[in-house]
Structures are given as C-alpha cells and as structure tokens.
Amino acid sequence: MEQTQIPFGMLLQKAVRIRTHILEMLAEAKSGHPGGSLSAVEILVSLYFYKMRHDPKRPDWPDRDRFVLSKGHAAPVLFATLAEAGYIPISELKTLRKLNSRLQGHPDHRVPGVEFPGGSLGIGLSAAIGMALAGKIDKKDYRVYALLGDGELDEGETWEAAMAAPKFKLGNLTAIIDRNGIQQDGLTEQIMPMEPLAYKWKAFNWHVLEVDGFDLRQVIEALEKAENMRNRPTVIIAHTVKGKGVSFMEWDPAYHGKAPDKDTVKKLVESMRNQ
Amino acid sequence: MLGLMLVQMSSMRDALAEALLELGSKDQRIVVLGADTSVSIKTSLFADRYPDRFFNVGIAEANMIGIAAGLALAGKIPYVSTYSAFVPGKCLDQIRNAVAYPNLDVKIVSSHGGVSVGPDGASHQTVEDVAAMRAIPHLRVILPADAPSTRVLIEESWRTPGPFYIRLSRPSVPEVYSSRPDLKVGHVKVLKEGTDVAIIACGVMVNAALEAGESLAKEKISAEIVDCHTLKPLDADTIVGVARKTGGIVTAEEQNIIGGLGSAVAESTSSSYPVPISMVGVRDTFGESGEYKELMAKYGLTSKDIVRAAKKLVASR
Numbered sequence: 318m319e320q321t322q323i324p325f326g327m328l329l330q331k332a333v334r335i336r337t338h339i340l341e342m343l344a345e346a347k348s349g350h351p352g353g354s355l356s357a358v359e360i361l362v363s364l365y366f367y368k369m370r371h372d373p374k375r376p377d378w379p380d381r382d383r384f385v386l387s388k389g390h391a392a393p394v395l396f397a398t399l400a401e402a403g404y405i406p407i408s409e410l411k412t413l414r415k416l417n418s419r420l421q422g423h424p425d426h427r428v429p430g431v432e433f434p435g436g437s438l439g440i441g442l443s444a445a446i447g448m449a450l451a452g453k454i455d456k457k458d459y460r461v462y463a464l465l466g467d468g469e470l471d472e473g474e475t476w477e478a479a480m481a482a483p484k485f486k487l488g489n490l491t492a493i494i495d496r497n498g499i500q501q502d503g504l505t506e507q508i509m510p511m512e513p514l515a516y517k518w519k520a521f522n523w524h525v526l527e528v529d530g531f532d533l534r535q536v537i538e539a540l541e542k543a544e545n546m547r548n549r550p551t552v553i554i555a556h557t558v559k560g561k562g563v564s565f566m567e568w569d570p571a572y573h574g575k576a577p578d579k580d581t582v583k584k585l586v587e588s589m590r591n592q
Numbered sequence: 593m594l595g596l597m598l599v600q601m602s603s604m605r606d607a608l609a610e611a612l613l614e615l616g617s618k619d620q621r622i623v624v625l626g627a628d629t630s631v632s633i634k635t636s637l638f639a640d641r642y643p644d645r646f647f648n649v650g651i652a653e654a655n656m657i658g659i660a661a662g663l664a665l666a667g668k669i670p671y672v673s674t675y676s677a678f679v680p681g682k683c684l685d686q687i688r689n690a691v692a693y694p695n696l697d698v699k700i701v702s703s704h705g706g707v708s709v710g711p712d713g714a715s716h717q718t719v720e721d722v723a724a725m726r727a728i729p730h731l732r733v734i735l736p737a738d739a740p741s742t743r744v745l746i747e748e749s750w751r752t753p754g755p756f757y758i759r760l761s762r763p764s765v766p767e768v769y770s771s772r773p774d775l776k777v778g779h780v781k782v783l784k785e786g787t788d789v790a791i792i793a794c795g796v797m798v799n800a801a802l803e804a805g806e807s808l809a810k811e812k813i814s815a816e817i818v819d820c821h822t823l824k825p826l827d828a829d830t831i832v833g834v835a836r837k838t839g840g841i842v843t844a845e846e847q848n849i850i851g852g853l854g855s856a857v858a859e860s861t862s863s864s865y866p867v868p869i870s871m872v873g874v875r876d877t878f879g880e881s882g883e884y885k886e887l888m889a890k891y892g893l894t895s896k897d898i899v900r901a902a903k904k905l906v907a908s909r
C-alpha cells in the first residue's frame with residue numbers, strides 16, 4: 318500500500334496547495350463553485366492525507382476507506398485533492414469543465430478515486446449507508462465518510478438517511494457537515510433555518526461532534542473519536558467559512574457559484590504561496 | 593456572414609421574471625415558490641416585489657411541489673420553479689399524485705433544460721424530463737423557443753386552468769419572434785410555408801430549424817418550419833396536415849428522442865397519415881461538461897444536423 322499519511326506538520330502546506338489549485342482551476346474553467354470548495358479544504362486534507370486508508374495506485378482496492386462527496390458542486394476541492402494524492406496528474410486540473418475532459422462540473426466515475434457522482438444534492442448519505450452496510454456484510458473494516466453541505470440538509474432524503482444509519486448501527490460511517498452557513502440563494506438561516514442542528518442529529522440517535530473545520534487537529538481528533546464508536550454513526554459538524562482563504566469571497570453568497578478571473582487568481586496565488 | 597440581419601439575443605429567465613411580475617400585479621392568487629435557485633432563475637425579482645407571495649423552501653423540491661399542491665387546493669395559482677434536473681427529477685411522484693392526478697392549477701416552470709446548460713455537466717442537464725412529463729395524464733407540456741414566446745406562454749398558462757410543465761433553457765438565445773407572438777397552448781405555429789419537407793421543432797431548436805430552412809432554400813429544397821411549443825396536448829390536426837403536404841418530417845428537440853417531440857409527432861401521424869420521420873435530438877445518452885455551442889455540436893443539435901436529416905429524407909423519396 319502506498320503511504321498516504323503525511324506528517325501532521327505538512328498538512329498545512331497541502332491545504333495551501335489545494336487552495337491554489339482550486340482557484341486556478343476555476344479561473345481556467347470560467348465557471349464553477351469556489352465558496353463550498355474552499356470551505357472544505359482542511360476536511361479533505363485531514364481525510365486523504367491523514368485519516369483514510371487508501372491507495373492512489375489501486376482506486377478499486379476493496380479494503381479502501383470510501384469518501385462520498387455528496388455536495389458534488391465542490392468538485393474542485395475533490396479533484397485537487399485527488400491530484401495531490403496522485404490519483405490523477407496535477408496538469409489535468411486545468412481541463413476542469415472543458416469538453417471531453419474527465420473532470421466534469423460535478424464528479425463522476427471516469428475519475429479514479431471518485432466514489433459517487435454527487436451533482437444532485439441529498440443522495441450521498443444514502444449511498445454512504447449502502448457502502449457501510451456492504452462493509453458489514455463482507456466483514457471488512459473499511460470506513461465510509463460522507464461530506465454534506467449545510468444547505469444540502471434541506472433535502473428530505475438526508476433525514477431519511479439520518480434515521481436509517483443509527484438503525485443499522487453503522488459505527489463504520491461518519492458524516493461530515495460543512496457548516497458554512499450559506500447556500501445558493503443566501504444564508505441558510507434565512508433560506509431554511511437549520512438550527513439547532515446538533516440537537517437534530519442527537520435526536521436522530523447519532524454521535525454528534527462539533528469542530529472548527531479549519532483546525533486540522535480538531536478535525537482529526539473528531540475523526541478518531543468517530544472510529545471508536547463501534548455501533549453508532551458519527552456526524553461531525555465542521556464550522557467553516559464559505560470562500561475561506563480569499564478575503565472578498567468569505568461570507569459572500571455571490572461566490573457560491575461564481576469563478577474568479579485569471580488576473581485576480583494570479584495575485585491571490587502569489588500571496589498565498591508567500592504566506 | 594452575419595450579413596444584414598441583426599440577431600437579438602435574450603434570456604428566457606428574464607422573460608419568466610417579467611411575466612410573473614405582471615401576472616402578480618393582475619392576479620392576487622399568483623404565488624411563486626423557489627428551491628434555493630431563485631436568484632439564478634430570477635424569480636427572486638418576484639420575491640422582491642411581492643415578498644408575501646413568494647416562498648423559498650430551500651433545496652427541497654419534493655416539498656415544494658407538495659406545498660404548491662396545497663396552495664392550489666386552497667385557491668392559489670402557484671408557479672414553482674427550479675432547475676429541470678431536479679423538477680421533475682426529485683419529485684416525479686409529487687407531480688404525478690399531488691398535482692396531475694387531481695388536475696390542480698400548479699404551473700411548473702423548469703429552467704436549465706437539455707444539454708445547453710453547459711459546463712455543470714450531466715447531473716445538471718436533462719434528456720429525460722420531457723418524456724417523463726409527457727407520460728403523465730393531465731399535464732400540459734410546453735417548450736418555448738425564445739424569450740418573447742416564453743413571456744406569452746407563461747401568460748397562456750395562467751389563462752388555462754390545470755397543471756403545466758414549462759421547460760426553459762439556460763443560455764440567451766436568438767429571438768425567433770419579434771415582439772408579442774400570437775401563440776396558443778395546444779396549437780403549433782407555422783413559421784414558414786414549404787412543400788418538400790417539414791421541420792417541426794421545439795425549444796431552442798426552433799431557431800436552428802429556421803437556419804436550416806435558409807440553408808435548404810439555397811439548395812432549392814422548400815422546407816415548412818413549424819414551432820411546436822406545445823408538446824402536449826399536441827396539435828395533431830395541423831401536424832397531420834403538414835405531413836400530408838410535405839410527405840416527410842424532420843423533428844428537432846433538445847432532449848432524448850425517446851419519448852420526446854419526435855415520438856409525439858410519430859404517435860399523431862402513424863395511424864392517420866404515416867410519413868417518414870427523421871428525429872434530430874439527443875440519442876439516448878447523458879450529456880457532459882462543455883460550452884453550450886460545443887455541446888450542441890457534439891450531440892448533433894445544430895442546424896447542420898437538421899439540414900443533413902432533411903436532405904437525406906428528401907433524397908430517399
């Protein structure tokens with residue numbers, strides 16, 4: 318198995334590299350979703366470079382941990398992470414959203430390492446339950462992770478899945494919510510109030526943890542606590558900022574689905590690298 | 593090449609917003625529902641003007657249709673709108689059981705239909721929605737060709753009681769009609785008379801059909817061009833007449849040819865006056881990411897594809 322875990326101290330650098338890839342990809346594509354990609358960087362870094370058991374040389378390895386990007390519009394953060402991990406060439410990232418590219422606007426199975434096509438919101442947690450159930454049938458010890466948007470939680474299917482996972486005692490399942498407070502039309506608490514969010518999941522019998530989604534130590538600790546739950550699924554509510562790392566995008570709903578232009582990105586990337 | 597003709601481009605979404613604002617002022621029963629895409633679809637303009645009659649349900653399309661059914665049952669005329677991929681995609685059952693079956697006055701306006709959606713890719717494009725909606729009894733299925741006809745057909749949907757599925761496309765498109773076209777639900781519009789072949793199109797393919805007609809004219813093929821904005825109820829009388837007159841039909845649509853416009857035309861002509869029908873449309877495949885024009889070319893949805901089909905059809909007789 319390829320060594321995918323990197324020293325804790327290097328995770329920060331990975332996060333910077335992935336952020337710059339995201340911005341460059343989106344500028345090149347001239348469309349796509351920066352906000353929810355940037356808010357999830359540290360979550361994916363913690364999974365792909367620290368916690369998850371996976372092998373970029375064997376994307377179909379039956380014993381691998383699975384990551385489901387349910388909020389599929391954050392494709393850039395997934396593709397950039399897969400590229401940094403070695404699943405696809407970094408040079409391919411610039412083909413995002415272009416005709417005949419494997420890197421579609423929303424991830425799908427032509428990209429090695431993509432476990433689930435997540436463009437239609439609300440389905441990913443159900444699919445993750447399926448993978449976790451299969452792991453139990455097969456007596457495998459792989460873990461399943463699903464990343465959900467907080468706006469995505471509006472979908473009724475999420476709550477159908479939320480009822481099902483504790484019923485099936487899926488200790489091998491961890492849901493992570495990117496709690497950035499913004500969906501497409503505006504703030505989640507204005508479009509469809511989510512609070513009290515932790516109570517909702519507790520009431521559905523989940524093991525609930527809350528973390529600062531940019532604090533790698535907190536995220537990793539929570540992922541580890543989740544693993545210690547043998548018979549109960551864990552949900553990690555990761556408090557984040559939409560557009561994190563780009564001052565004019567942070568907290569601005571307009572950058573949910575608006576790509577920055579190339580000149581701006583050039584400057585942003587320079588200042589990120591010099592930090 | 594652009595020559596003397598100045599092509600006016602405009603967006604169906606803008607036309608939708610304008611129509612809803614006007615209907616909202618005329619009729620207090622009009623309410624609008626959105627599912628976290630209302631800024632993009634521009635129904636947020638209705639929300640700004642009539643905040644008491646606009647409801648954003650979040651990313652919950654099934655809930656939106658169910659709520660619309662309740663509003664209609666209590667005397668309102670709800671216009672619900674989000675991306676075509678998710679209405680009907682997420683709520684076929686609610687449309688079938690809560691709206692169509694009881695024949696309620698719910699107007700479903702889905703935007704971003706077909707593959708012209710562009711770089712978002714297959715998950716956000718639709719090839720199946722028209723067939724699915726056509727197969728549900730009571731539903732009227734409308735695909736406007738451009739912004740001016742969107743405006744008129746939205747107003748028509750308000751005048752006509754009962755459930756509608758009105759499907760719009762995302763890109764700004766050339767205006768087929770100048771100002772206020774005279775369009776009626778359930779009636780095709782013959783845009784150009786012809787004798788050798790008929791091109792029957794809907795949605796953004798109507799403009800491509802007109803372009804094809806011009807190319808064919810240069811090759812001395814006289815094509816009748818028909819805007820079939822209402823796929824259901826289909827104007828079977830006129831279409832059978834067109835079949836009789838031309839002896840061959842090319843259909844053009846921006847969705848799967850299985851169950852779409854071509855199928856509808858075949859259903860209406862096959863028993864009374866069968867003629868060869870060549871279907872231009874998506875050939876039972878998902879779309880992908882790419883620019884609008886690139887995708888239309890790749891999936892065989894251009895005026896050239898219509899010309900090719902028409903010439904083949906004419907040559908075979």
Ligand SMILES: Cc1ncc(C[n+]2csc(CCOP(=O)(O)OP(=O)(O)O)c2C)c(N)n1
Pocket residue numbers: 352353354356388390436437438439465466467468469470495497499500501559573627628629651678682
């Ligand atoms: C079923 C469905 N409805 C609508 C959309 C359009 N859409 C894409 S992203 C989005 C908002 C998502 O917000 P959130 O889940 O909070 O994501 P994040 O903030 O992490 O980007 C919407 C409405 C979709 N992709 N799927």
Ligand SMILES: [Mg+2]
Pocket residue numbers: 353466467468495496497498499500
């Ligand atoms: Mg969000």
